[in-house]
Amino acid sequence: MQQHVAFVVPFRFETSLRFLRAALDVPGCAVSLVTQEAQAAFEPDLVRRLAGFQQVKDALSASSLVDGVRQLAQRLGRVDRLIGVLEQLQVPLAEARAALRLPGLSVDAAVNFREKSRMKDVLRAAGLPCARHAKATSLADVRSFVAAVGYPLVMKPIDGAGARNTFRIENDGQLAEALGSFPPHATTPMMLEEFIVGDEHSYDAVAIRGDVVWHSISRYSPSPLTVKENDWIQWTVLLPREIDGPEFAGIRAVGPRALSVLGVGTQLCHMEWFRRKDGSVAVSEVGARPPGAQFTTLMSWCHDVDMYKAWARLMVHDTFDPPQRKFAAGAAYLRGQGHGKVVRIHGLDVAQKELGHLVVEVRLPKPGQEHATTYEGDGYVILRHPETKVVEDGLKRLVSIVRVELQ
């Protein structure tokens, strides 16, 4: 059945466009673009493939989205789906879908995934393991959490993304500093969490009508918070080939239950979780959207399929063919040390000689490029091999050889 999909890309972000292009390739699907940007901001050959283009005033507002979809429907006929990948978009999208009576994640579920405090309330109520937490709207809330839980703790926005404004707090001085910058208030609540010590992982799962039908697992090294705290760390993420063994039994049991209690529906979700020192699992947070930071690309390399297209088919037709994991894959994120612009990259010749045979994708920092402000870094290299250990060692070696010089 032909589906008319309204795809929301609020701003011209490369990641969003990659998912949009994938939707354009799904058979039985006509795609219209809803955006805040002018049509001229998009490449003509992308615009040419669209069924419709609809500029809206505020693409993060449900009422703007509803207006936009109604205008599209008037010009082009019924809209069947309303989708988008941006984290900040998930609640307005759900609200607009509810107003337009379109299928997809409900508002209630979208808020469960979006609001970190409610997410943990739901997980904890279901008996699922996660950090102790509090939503602080006053200094008194902060004091009582510190009295109950102690240090270290994490303070972060209730609806953050990309580890922005996220702090590890180890003593009263650091707490005072963080509170100075982000005083909690009824209108700006802060999330406080017990600090979980452990290895951070992701669990990226496909659910259809609430049932998990497939998953991928990856390990961050070091954790996104450590990466954020040290803006020179060249971090890595590893997707091991073997994820069916006892090592991951914990998350395979907890992951689907967590998604189910949050109200997953049909979705590719990105869950973050910790393996504590004693081996136990703690769920950290879950996005009702595909992962960023090249994770979707990495999953594609591991399974030899285009996961962008697989996601688009899932969202448009509710179908997914679970692919086999044939390789381990991993990314090394290249980050310059210090300040300024990229001037030079050192070590590429050695890296090429030693690791060239493992490299499947590269985005090198370009001389003249501004130093990146996000933890995704100035560039990345993706390695792939049937043996996990080869990729793991390759990533370690790569970040020790390659150095991005800034000036």
Ligand SMILES: Nc1ncnc2c1ncn2[C@@H]1O[C@H](COP(=O)(O)OP(=O)(O)O)[C@@H](O)[C@H]1O
């Ligand atoms: N309770 C916690 N214990 C230890 N580290 C945490 C905790 N909460 C967050 N972090 C660290 O901060 C990072 C960002 O927090 P997260 O909740 O994932 O927010 P975001 O939506 O910004 O990704 C995490 O990836 C993790 O490294």
Ligand SMILES: [Mg+2]
């Ligand atoms: Mg996170």
